[in-house]
Amino acid sequence: xxxxxxxxxxxxxxxxxxxxxxxxxxxxxxxxxxxxxxxxxxxxxxxxxxxxxxxxxxxxxxxxxxxxxxxxxxxxxxxxxxxxxxxxxxxxxxxxxxxxxxxxxxxxxxxxxxxxxxxxxxxxxxxxxxxxxxxxxxxxxxxxxxxxxxxxxxxxxxxxxxxxxxxxxxxxxxxxxxxxxxxxxxxxxxxxxxxxxxxxxxxxxxxxxxxxxxxxxxxxxxxxxxxxxxxxxxxxxxxxxxxxxxxxxxxxxxxxxxxxxxxxxxxxxxxxxxxxxxxxxxxxxxxxxxxxxxxxxxxxxxxxxxxxxxxxxxxxxxxxxxxxxxxxxxxxxxxxxxxxxxxxxxxxxxxxxxxxxxxxxx
Amino acid sequence: xxxxxxxxxxxxxxxxxxxxxxxxxxxxxxxxxxxxxxxxxxxxxxxxxxxxxxxxxxxxxxxxxxxxxxxxxxxxxxxxxxxxxxxxxxxxxxxxxxxxxxxxxxxxxxxxxxxxxxxxxxxxxxxxxxxxxxxxxxxxxxxxxxxxxxxxxxxxxxxxxxxxxxxxxxxxxxxxxxxxxxxxxxxxxxxxxxxxxxxxxxxxxxxxxxxxxxxxxxxxxxxxxxxxxxxxxxxxxxxxxxxxxxxxxxxxxxxxxxxxxxxxxxxxxxxxxxxxxxxxxxxxxxxxxxxxxxxxxxxxxxxxxxxxxxxxxxxxxxxxxxxxxxxxxxxxxxxxxxxxxxxxxxxxxxxxxxxxxxxxxxxxxxxxxxxxxxxxxxxxxxxxxxxxxxxxxx
Numbered sequence: 001x002x003x004x005x006x007x008x009x010x011x012x013x014x015x016x017x018x019x020x021x022x023x024x025x026x027x028x029x030x031x032x033x034x035x036x037x038x039x040x041x042x043x044x045x046x047x048x049x050x051x052x053x054x055x056x057x058x059x060x061x062x063x064x065x066x067x068x069x070x071x072x073x074x075x076x077x078x079x080x081x082x083x084x085x086x087x088x089x090x091x092x093x094x095x096x097x098x099x100x101x102x103x104x105x106x107x108x109x110x111x112x113x114x115x116x117x118x119x120x121x122x123x124x125x126x127x128x129x130x131x132x133x134x135x136x137x138x139x140x141x142x143x144x145x146x147x148x149x150x151x152x153x154x155x156x157x158x159x160x161x162x163x164x165x166x167x168x169x170x171x172x173x174x175x176x177x178x179x180x181x182x183x184x185x186x187x188x189x190x191x192x193x194x195x196x197x198x199x200x201x202x203x204x205x206x207x208x209x210x211x212x213x214x215x216x217x218x219x220x221x222x223x224x225x226x227x228x229x230x231x232x233x234x235x236x237x238x239x240x241x242x243x244x245x246x247x248x249x250x251x252x253x254x255x256x257x258x259x260x261x262x263x264x265x266x267x268x269x270x271x272x273x274x275x276x277x278x279x280x281x282x283x284x285x286x287x288x289x290x291x292x293x294x295x296x297x298x299x300x301x302x303x304x305x306x307x308x309x310x311x312x313x314x315x316x317x318x319x320x321x322x323x324x325x326x327x328x329x330x331x332x333x334x335x336x337x338x339x340x341x342x343x344x345x346x347x348x349x350x351x352x353x354x355x356x357x358x359x360x361x362x
Numbered sequence: 363x364x365x366x367x368x369x370x371x372x373x374x375x376x377x378x379x380x381x382x383x384x385x386x387x388x389x390x391x392x393x394x395x396x397x398x399x400x401x402x403x404x405x406x407x408x409x410x411x412x413x414x415x416x417x418x419x420x421x422x423x424x425x426x427x428x429x430x431x432x433x434x435x436x437x438x439x440x441x442x443x444x445x446x447x448x449x450x451x452x453x454x455x456x457x458x459x460x461x462x463x464x465x466x467x468x469x470x471x472x473x474x475x476x477x478x479x480x481x482x483x484x485x486x487x488x489x490x491x492x493x494x495x496x497x498x499x500x501x502x503x504x505x506x507x508x509x510x511x512x513x514x515x516x517x518x519x520x521x522x523x524x525x526x527x528x529x530x531x532x533x534x535x536x537x538x539x540x541x542x543x544x545x546x547x548x549x550x551x552x553x554x555x556x557x558x559x560x561x562x563x564x565x566x567x568x569x570x571x572x573x574x575x576x577x578x579x580x581x582x583x584x585x586x587x588x589x590x591x592x593x594x595x596x597x598x599x600x601x602x603x604x605x606x607x608x609x610x611x612x613x614x615x616x617x618x619x620x621x622x623x624x625x626x627x628x629x630x631x632x633x634x635x636x637x638x639x640x641x642x643x644x645x646x647x648x649x650x651x652x653x654x655x656x657x658x659x660x661x662x663x664x665x666x667x668x669x670x671x672x673x674x675x676x677x678x679x680x681x682x683x684x685x686x687x688x689x690x691x692x693x694x695x696x697x698x699x700x701x702x703x704x705x706x707x708x709x710x711x712x713x714x715x716x717x718x719x720x721x722x723x724x725x726x727x728x729x730x731x732x733x734x735x736x737x738x739x740x741x742x743x744x745x746x747x748x749x750x751x752x753x754x755x756x
Contacts, residue, residue: 055550081550087580092539092573099543102528103478105550126533127540133733134519136512139528140736171734171743195736227739274741312748 058110094120186224468629535568564595623650
């Protein structure tokens with residue numbers, strides 16, 4: 001009912017494209033900063049404004065303003081026909097969104113966390129990812145599945161899994177893992193514009209973190225390329241490859257390593273599928289040592305794929321075995337001390353990098 | 363079956379009494395006569411939460427002859443596919459539709475190509491109904507380039523987007539939420555068209571169906587859920603799978619209609635009614651009471667869970683092609699000879715197309731790597747031995 005009242009108000013008011021800069025009024029004009037939350041919200045806003053085929057669907061995305069407030073203000077601005085609150089029925093609404101994408105619309109589906117995407121995984125894999133191939137190009141699926149992924153804080157075993165490796169296995173999907181606000185804006189805009197199904201894995205604990213942001217990033221046409229990693233920190237002694245929250249941990253680890261004379265190169269993967277194998281290999285050929293870092297379960301994970309890829313392409317350049325830092329191989333415990341042990345910490349990354357460095361043949 | 367003639371003052375009405383052969387110069391004896399004829403459906407419709415449409419269906423000689431030819435074509439196509447499968451030209455899965463043809467043709471007669479259809483894996487005849495060609499069917503079944511999915515889909519993955527046929531789905535029940543999504547998009551785009559999402563009695567118990575139906579009813583989507591109830595979900599009879607096999611009632615708050623799915627005119631009437639309803643009032647369920655002569659797929663003889671008497675009984679009493687044949691003959695729209703000629707012609711068309719399809723080559727090896735993405739971004743993909751076979755995705 002409230003939605004209908006809002007829709008009527010909307011019809012009477014005129015819509016403007018609100019530049020993201022206006023959200024920065026609270027920050028100092030000297031250095032522009034933006035939270036990941038605002039970055040995502042502004043990206044959704046701008047893409048919805050630019051293309052009337054883009055619409056949002058998910059639990060609490062509308063009147064509740066988003067379970068994590070990522071979609072705040074968008075119902076008011078675009079109305080209930082474009083921002084749709086769904087019942088708690090992932091299989092049903094994901095299927096509906098994929099069907100809408102078959103017809104040519106551009107849905108952005110929010111999973112409250114990616115743990116719930118398992119209820120809809122058949123539609124993501126069999127209805128979305130494979131359709132372009134099975135139809136020899138007739139049915140493309142321009143859909144984005146987004147939401148928080150991986151561990152939060154104290155939410156227990158059923159609400160903490162990372163799905164990057166699961167989705168990245170499947171040809172036909174693109175899987176993105178933004179770290180900072182620039183990633184969040186640029187990759188989400190790219191995902192919405194991309195004609196293929198994109199799984200966009202955010203991180204709940206990063207939503208509130210603020211990052212510096214340039215004017216270029218604030219422009220409404222800003223987009224990052226899909227499939228390209230970023231060297232967040234240049235170095236020469238060891239490569240640390242990570243995604244999402246672990247990029248931040250890796251950067252902290254690099255600062256600590258510097259004090260011990262180890263100059264680490266930190267790669268922000270940004271894209272798990274396609275994986276930027278050439279950036280990773282170029283870096284390893286320079287440093288000769290590799291540490292992979294992920295929050296997810298270790299077996300058959302992203303780190304395993306990176307290790308295999310480097311062994312296949314750059315074996316002769318490795319001076320030490322590849323080190324893998326990952327979440328503990330157990331369901332996520334609740335007790336704070338056990339939870340801390342179940343997720344990689346900065347000291348784990350430091351230790352692994354040192355191991356990779358002290359294995360050198362003189 | 364009660365028949366009535368509409369009195370017309372046009373001279374065309376006289377032609378109905380003359381044998382058609384004397385007025386046909388063409389090689390195909392399809393009448394172009396569109397003089398209305400009213401026919402009663404075999405049984406009245408049973409409704410749930412709505413008023414059933416009338417049993418009297420308006421048709422005409424052209425439509426009846428088109429029904430006959432189209433269903434004969436579909437029947438012959440499926441039987442030919444059976445032989446091709448046994449001769450190992452078709453591999454993997456092959457789910458045949460013979461017996462159910464009336465649903466495909468009756469539906470098409472009530473709608474346009476701007477309305478959408480989505481179905482499961484028993485999709486060969488639905489594809490033909492949407493305007494697909496025999497060559498595209500046989501070539502796809504045999505995995506050749508001339509197939510509708512260029513040989514990359516197979517029996518369960520036929521699509522024809524330009525006439526709004528969205529497949530062709532292997533996962534039981536998945537097509538129903540997808541169909542409701544198509545209806546959502548039609549409403550979003552203000553197209554004033556509807557979507558028919560077909561599913562079987564086996565899929566009717568799927569949770570995602572009810573999830574999608576709930577959302578469709580909440581959002582008033584122009585979605586028509588069509589249960590093609592052939593009474594067996596693979597080898598499981600409906601009464602062993604569903605506590606309530608009254609599938610037209612399973613929508614609860616969503617209205618439903620039970621239809622004789624072996625009567626093409628009843629199907630047409632029901633689909634016309636459903637389209638009007640869906641555009642005004644949101645979702646509706648149609649249950650088509652139909653029957654498949656073959657087993658679930660080519661690996662199922664179809665006689666371990668049903669008796670041969672039952673199968674031949676349905677063929678005797680309810681065959682959809684025979685019903686139309688009787689209607690055409692009793693209205694003198696064509697002679698028995700002419701109908702047999704149509705069947706012979708259709709058989710030849712199928713045989714010739716199979717020969718043509720066999721000549722279509724298999725896809726080029728490079729096609730292994732095409733269409734993974736709509737926009738491949740130039741990324742690398744790998745074959746089984748990645749040091750041996752690599753490709754850049756277009």
